[in-house]
Amino acid sequence: MALMKMDAVDAHFVILIPSNMYLYLSLVLNIISSTISSNSDCGCSLNRNGQCGEEINPSERYSKKSNSLTADNNENEAFDTSNMVLIEKATFEMGTNKPVFESDHEGPIRNVSVDSFYLDKYEVSNRQFYDFVKKSGYKTEAEIFGDSFIFEMSLPEQDRTKYQDIRAVQAPWWVKLKGVSWEHPEGPESTVEGRMNYPVTHVSWNDAVRFCEHLGKRLPTEAEWEIACRAGLRQKLYPWGNKLNAKEKHWANIWQGEFPLENTAEDGFIFTCPVDEFPPNNFGLYNMAGNVWEWTSDNWLNDADSKVKKGGSFLCHKSYCWRYRCAARSFNTKDSSAGNLGFRCAGDVK
Numbered sequence: 001m002a003l004m005k006m007d008a009v010d011a012h013f014v015i016l017i018p019s020n021m022y023l024y025l026s027l028v029l030n031i032i033s034s035t036i037s038s039n040s041d042c043g044c045s046l047n048r049n050g051q052c053g054e055e056i057n058p059s060e061r062y063s064k065k066s067n068s069l070t071a072d073n074n075e076n077e078a079f080d081t082s083n084m085v086l087i088e089k090a091t092f093e094m095g096t097n098k099p100v101f102e103s104d105h106e107g108p109i110r111n112v113s114v115d116s117f118y119l120d121k122y123e124v125s126n127r128q129f130y131d132f133v134k135k136s137g138y139k140t141e142a143e144i145f146g147d148s149f150i151f152e153m154s155l156p157e158q159d160r161t162k163y164q165d166i167r168a169v170q171a172p173w174w175v176k177l178k179g180v181s182w183e184h185p186e187g188p189e190s191t192v193e194g195r196m197n198y199p200v201t202h203v204s205w206n207d208a209v210r211f212c213e214h215l216g217k218r219l220p221t222e223a224e225w226e227i228a229c230r231a232g233l234r235q236k237l238y239p240w241g242n243k244l245n246a247k248e249k250h251w252a253n254i255w256q257g258e259f260p261l262e263n264t265a266e267d268g269f270i271f272t273c274p275v276d277e278f279p280p281n282n283f284g285l286y287n288m289a290g291n292v293w294e295w296t297s298d299n300w301l302n303d304a305d306s307k308v309k310k311g312g313s314f315l316c317h318k319s320y321c322w323r324y325r326c327a328a329r330s331f332n333t334k335d336s337s338a339g340n341l342g343f344r345c346a347g348d349v350k
């Protein structure tokens with residue numbers, strides 16, 4: 001894989017905002033007014049109440065009854081394993097004794113046993129989510145709430161100041177924007193056209209659970225996700241080893257340049273990339289690190305309203321949010337959604 005793939009950057013960009021080429025220039029020229037607050041993160045703990053890393057505020061607006069699926073969710077139905085990997089029962093060393101973020105509880109290392117299970121090779125794509133919605137009529141929480149978190153840089157520059165008052169307090173480059181949903185990832189005028197093979201975003205944990213159930217699958221546990229990330233390597237930082245740019249290549253879609261001022265996109269992508277980009281790990285799994293964060297079924301600590309997410313995203317940079325490591329972990333409330341958060345499904349071996 002080449003270090004620079006400008007064609008991919010341009011193609012992606014033109015799809016996003018065809019008439020706003022100046023935004024591209026502004027990205028490259030670092031024109032952005034956000035200031036960095038010392039204990040911010042890359043949207044790692046955005047909650048729907050607009051705060052960051054605060055106490056949890058579970059939504060009462062969301063009613064399960066108002067959005068129940070019809071009978072096509074059949075748990076006994078065998079799921080399609082053609083784009084899944086069988087991961088054999090094993091014991092592995094989970095976590096790290098060199099935690100980068102103490103407050104994330106990345107350590108200590110402990111031996112954890114995991115039964116055999118299936119895991120999707122790819123993050124769930126817009127195409128797959130589209131098919132699900134078409135068949136079930138499902139409405140995501142972002143659609144019901146009417147808004148979702150979006151990274152400021154994905155907005156046209158003249159729009160950015162409009163949203164000053166609704167920024168996440170500790171991560172001012174996030175704005176909660178009306179009309180943003182999986183189908184309209186950058187606002188009402190945007191679409192996923194030309195990005196059907198990109199990961200679905202703006203899906204809450206509740207949405208992800210419903211999607212997986214619809215296919216007879218489920219979300220992976222955190223331990224399942226992590227053993228899959230490590231792919232047989234013992235205590236390595238990344239799915240491919242310890243060296244970020246081993247063999248002078250890019251192995252994941254993350255941030256290059258100074259966060260959040262400049263993304264040089266040396267890996268080819270300013271925002272998300274197709275779900276089958278970059279080399280797979282030894283288990284044949286793509287984008288476990290980077291691209292979009294992935295929901296797991298585990299609670300964050302003892303809080304049933306917050307769920308663990310793994311893998312980091314295209315917004316993560318070592319200087320700031322070094323969370324594209326297998327041991328790294330973060331969380332969001334179950335009902336929150338953002339432009340850098342998606343998922344993949346797992347399945348039981350029967």
Ligand SMILES: *[C@@H]1O[C@H](CO)[C@@H](O)[C@H](O)[C@H]1NC(C)=O
Pocket residue numbers: 093109110111
């Ligand atoms: C995990 O188990 C292996 C094999 O028994 C052992 O060598 C290793 O020290 C254990 N690791 C931890 C952290 O206990």
Ligand SMILES: [Ca+2]
Pocket residue numbers: 253254255256265266267268269270271314
């Ligand atoms: Ca990138």
Ligand SMILES: [Ca+2]
Pocket residue numbers: 123287288289290291292293294311312
């Ligand atoms: Ca990922």
